[in-house]
Amino acid sequence: MKEILQKIKPSKQEEKKLRDISNELISKIKERVKKLDSRIEVKLVGSCSRNTWLRYEKDLDIFLLFPREYSKKELEKVVENIGKEILEKLQKKYAEHPYVKGEFKGYDVELVPCYLIESPRNMVSSVDRTPFHDRFVRENIKGKEDEVRILKQFLKGISCYGAESKVEGFSGYLCELLIIKYGSFLNVLENATRWKFGEVVQFGDLSKKKLRRKFPNSPLIFVDPVDENRNVASALSEEKFARFVYAAKEYLRNPKYTFFFPKKRKKCKRDVISKFKKRGTEIFAIIFEKPDILDDILYPQLRKTIKRLKKALKEREFIVEGSFFSVSDRKVAIYFELRSSKLPKAKLHLGPFVSSSHEERFLRKYKSYDKKLTEPFIIGKRWAIxxxxxxRDVRIFISDILKKGNGIPTHIMEAIRKKFEVKLNEEAILDEFLEDLLQYFDPRFPWEN
Structure with a gap:
C-alpha cells in the first residue's frame, strides 16, 4: 500500500500549493460577491475540501450559496460574470443550474451556484445538497483520507471510477461514504465480496424491503446520509457493480499492483482483425460525426440508439451476438456483431389456425400477394406461407432505418442526418476505434493485461 500511496497522495508542497491557490481564488470571488450581496457564501467543496484528492487531480469545485429570493436566472448571471473576470478558457455548462468551468493558475475550476438552505428537505435542485455532503464527510473522514485515495485508485484501475454517464461507476462521494461505513479499503473489499444485486448499505436502519421497492433497478443502494430519499449509487450500472465485486474477490485472493495501475494494451490492427476472424461472425459499424453535446447527454443517447437498433435487427431476424459503441475525438462508431450480415430470400410466415375466424382473410390476402414464393399450406394446425x-442485406436495412430515424434519440439522429457510413467486417475496423474493438474481441479485465 505504501508504494500505491507514494504515487497518488499529494506531497506537502502540493497540498500547500492547492491550499494557497484555492484560498486566492475564493478571496477573489468573495471580493466580487461582497459588492453584490454580503449574504452570498463562497465554499470550496469536493475532494480538495475533504483532503481525499489524488495528486494528479487538479480540480477545484467552488460553490456560491445564494439566498432563496434570487431567481435561477440571477444565479446564472452572477456566476457567469464572476467566471469571465477571474477564469481563463471559460465554458458555460448545464445541469439543473447552469454553471461555469474554466482554469485558474493551472487548476480546473467549476463555479456552481446553489441555494443557501437550512436542510436538504428545502432544496430547490440536487446541487443544493452538495454543501451538506461536504459537511458530513469532513466531520466523519478524519484519519481515513488515505483509505479513500487507495479505494479511488483501485476503482480507476479497474475502470469503475466516476459517476458520469461515460463510466456509470462509483462517484468520489460514494467512495468516501464506503470508507466511513467500513473503516478501510480492505474492509470495503471484504464486504463487497458478499454483495448481491440490490445490496443495501446505510448508516441508519431503514427497511431494506422498502428501499428496494423505492430503487427497484439499482444493483447497489447506498442511502444518502443527508437525504434518505436519494441513492448515492444511482449512477452505478449492473456491469460496473459486478466488475467491482469480482475485482474485490480477485484482489483479496491475489493482491497485485496492476489492480491499481494496469498495463496498457498494445493496439495492433492486425491482432484485432485476427481475433475477429476467429469468431466466424460478421460486424458492421455505423460511423458519423461526434455531436457537439455533453458526454452526459451523448452516452445515454448512444445506449438508447443501440437498444432501438438491436430491437429492429431482431425483428428482421438478423441474429445479434453483441454490440457496443466507441467515441473518438471527432467521430462515433456504433458496432453490431451478427451471426450473418445476409439472410436467405425465403422467409416462413405462420398464419392463423385452420378453421379459425382469421383463416378466410389470410387466404384472401395471400392469394394475389406479389412477394410470395409459395401458395399457402398447412403446418400442423396452422396456415403458413x-x-x-x-x-436480406443488413447494410440496406440499417441505411433505411437510419434515414427514417424512428425511435432514435434527437442528437444522434441530427448527426446521422448530416452524414453517416455503414462499414462491414474488416472495413469497420478503424484505427481511431481500435482500443474499444480490442476490448470487445478480447474482453480481459484491466488487471489481467
Missing amino acids: ILERKY
Whole structure:
C-alpha cells in the first residue's frame, strides 16, 4: 500500500500549493460577491475540501450559496460574470443550474451556484445538497483520507471510477461514504465480496424491503446520509457493480499492483482483425460525426440508439451476438456483431389456425400477394406461407432505418442526418476505434493485461 500511496497522495508542497491557490481564488470571488450581496457564501467543496484528492487531480469545485429570493436566472448571471473576470478558457455548462468551468493558475475550476438552505428537505435542485455532503464527510473522514485515495485508485484501475454517464461507476462521494461505513479499503473489499444485486448499505436502519421497492433497478443502494430519499449509487450500472465485486474477490485472493495501475494494451490492427476472424461472425459499424453535446447527454443517447437498433435487427431476424459503441475525438462508431450480415430470400410466415375466424382473410390476402414464393399450406394446425424477405442485406436495412430515424434519440439522429457510413467486417475496423474493438474481441479485465 505504501508504494500505491507514494504515487497518488499529494506531497506537502502540493497540498500547500492547492491550499494557497484555492484560498486566492475564493478571496477573489468573495471580493466580487461582497459588492453584490454580503449574504452570498463562497465554499470550496469536493475532494480538495475533504483532503481525499489524488495528486494528479487538479480540480477545484467552488460553490456560491445564494439566498432563496434570487431567481435561477440571477444565479446564472452572477456566476457567469464572476467566471469571465477571474477564469481563463471559460465554458458555460448545464445541469439543473447552469454553471461555469474554466482554469485558474493551472487548476480546473467549476463555479456552481446553489441555494443557501437550512436542510436538504428545502432544496430547490440536487446541487443544493452538495454543501451538506461536504459537511458530513469532513466531520466523519478524519484519519481515513488515505483509505479513500487507495479505494479511488483501485476503482480507476479497474475502470469503475466516476459517476458520469461515460463510466456509470462509483462517484468520489460514494467512495468516501464506503470508507466511513467500513473503516478501510480492505474492509470495503471484504464486504463487497458478499454483495448481491440490490445490496443495501446505510448508516441508519431503514427497511431494506422498502428501499428496494423505492430503487427497484439499482444493483447497489447506498442511502444518502443527508437525504434518505436519494441513492448515492444511482449512477452505478449492473456491469460496473459486478466488475467491482469480482475485482474485490480477485484482489483479496491475489493482491497485485496492476489492480491499481494496469498495463496498457498494445493496439495492433492486425491482432484485432485476427481475433475477429476467429469468431466466424460478421460486424458492421455505423460511423458519423461526434455531436457537439455533453458526454452526459451523448452516452445515454448512444445506449438508447443501440437498444432501438438491436430491437429492429431482431425483428428482421438478423441474429445479434453483441454490440457496443466507441467515441473518438471527432467521430462515433456504433458496432453490431451478427451471426450473418445476409439472410436467405425465403422467409416462413405462420398464419392463423385452420378453421379459425382469421383463416378466410389470410387466404384472401395471400392469394394475389406479389412477394410470395409459395401458395399457402398447412403446418400442423396452422396456415403458413413462404414469403420473399424485404431486407436480406443488413447494410440496406440499417441505411433505411437510419434515414427514417424512428425511435432514435434527437442528437444522434441530427448527426446521422448530416452524414453517416455503414462499414462491414474488416472495413469497420478503424484505427481511431481500435482500443474499444480490442476490448470487445478480447474482453480481459484491466488487471489481467
